[in-house]
Amino acid sequence: MDDRIKIVEVKNLVKNYGNFCAVKDVSFDVYQNDVFGFLGPNGAGKSTTIRTILSLISPTSGTINLFGKSLITNRNYALSKIGCIVEKPDFYKYLSAKKNLEIFARISGMSISKTKVSELIEFVGLTGRENDKLSGFSHGMKQRLGIAQTLLHDPELIILDEPTTGLDPQGIIDIRNLILQLKNEKNKTVILSSHILSEIELIANRMIIINKGKTIVQGNVVDLLNSEEVIVQFKVDDVSKAIELLKQSEFNSNEITNNDSNLLIHTKVEAIAIINNLFCSNTINVSSIETKRKLEDYFLRLINT
């Protein structure tokens, strides 16, 4: 039982479009200062769930509480504490970046100065382009402006739906660092929906995986991943000797794959040190140990179940 403050509480969420059920039964909690990963394949119901939290879609049944209050009766209160990007950051193309921010600042429920707008433009690296119309902006620039728009009213909860889509590698790193900065320095809560599983693995502390409109699993990222077997790649100088050693011990052959000088072993996290000790004590030199695609395997195994 987590004793932190619940920021988002979704219970038994259902959304039907006629006979089609987009979300069947999704429940999850997001706590203060979480970076909450929201995972699921295309069509799993991620976007529908996020749009329902933002009151863009009305649920067929189920309850949503934000900041301890019902979304239905306290919509404006809840939205005044949320900043978001839903799917892609669309803005008024015929307006400049600055004018776009000013328009959204005006209806954000707070008094936002022009200085703050300028600071945010600088923060996302768009200084010098603030008076340019959005029609000339690249996707990455719009994404940066979207982040600035999200932070305009200093929200407590930030919802980012695929924030790194279309960004270059540096842009992805910048966004990742920004999210961590928001969590660690500004004590924000972030819900992050992404297809890039490594991204979730790197920055989320809690996560949910949904598929076909249902919650598959949710919880602490480290606990969930450590409860499963991982693929560990050992780079050793004598592969055949290493395999022999492993076969003599508790590992059987179908858990071990030989890939040149690399050994890929399906095992529990706790076993990594044991295997390393086993190699070292038998004069097998280990030059690297790497955990391979942990979340990706976990995710695929769950949704294919």
Add this chain to the structure above:
Amino acid sequence: MLFKSTYNELLKIAFKPRSYIGIAGIILIISIILFAMKVDGSFYISLITGQFDQSLLFEGEILNGNLIAYIIIQMLIIHVPLLIAFVTGDLVSGESAMGTIRLLLTKPVSRSTILWSKFFASCIYTLIVMLCLAFMSFVLGKLIFGQGDLMVLKSDGLIVFQEGDITWRFFYGFAIAFLSLVTVATLALTLSCFSENSIGPIVATMGIILLFTIIGSMDVPVFDVIRPFLFTTHMAAWRYFFDDPLNTTNIFYSITILVAHIGVLLAIAFYKFNKKDILS
């Protein structure tokens, strides 16, 4: 918040290039009419007065600013609604098409407030278009063609209004014309709530105006029942202010029908907009 949101909507209209097409269209058309009247106006007037030459003697300048304004409004009052719909039909659906509706509706402003602000902004835009029409026809017309009595040809005869009895008639005429244009703007806004693209509501508004105008102009008994309730029938209600004596019953009936249309259309728009799932 309503004020701030309305200010936002006005900014969007002001920066959108399509907003100026209507105003530019009015300026261009009226300029052409004024030029044509300046060059060949007397010939145009002789076509009208010719039938009375044997029985009436006309004194003074018949082709004056008042007559020009009357002719221009009569010609344009059918076309201006199309220019209005071009902007107001895009107010909700344009946001859906651009995707900005997602951001807009995740702000702490109720959907009703957003729709009210769009309605007020469309009323202000309509007023600007109307003032442009009034300035170009009435003010500019008087500056170019001068003052004078207004001769109005009706189906049952010719009415001449003296110079001092005209301005208030135009004022109220423009006011009721504004009301009819707000009805068109509301229709376009309502249709806009049902669409995810910009073109659909504009074409649908034009189609409805065209259909109602055809029904209203067809002299077929089967349409007699519905004709008085069509808003298009009352788009020419400004002419009632150029009757002598004034038929106040007709004027108030037209105002009632137009206001009722606005009320019903807004009710539909609010219901739809508040229930709408944003999937774009």
